[in-house]
Amino acid sequence: MSVQEWYEPQLVTTQLRQRRTPGWERVNASAAQLGITLTPVRECDTRVRYEVGGRQLVLPQGDLPPAVADEVIAVLAKAGA
DSSP states (O other): OOHHHHHHHHHHHHHHHHHHSOHHHHHHHHHHHHTOOOEEEEEOSSEEEEEETTEEEEEESSOOOHHHHHHHHHHHHHHHO
């Protein structure tokens, strides 16, 4: 087995395990890695509006579903680029 044949399944496994980490924890870790601060702008009982690199994101209070966390991380990556 080559290193590449071993590496690809390891990468997939790592990505699947990361999705088990709570959404906000993943988002905060990504933001910290990119040197981005999520600044709350406005808040209500169900949502929080954040400013990130000139963009505004409206996210739910409480648990962040994995799919939403993935999208937020993608936006953070674009803002950090």
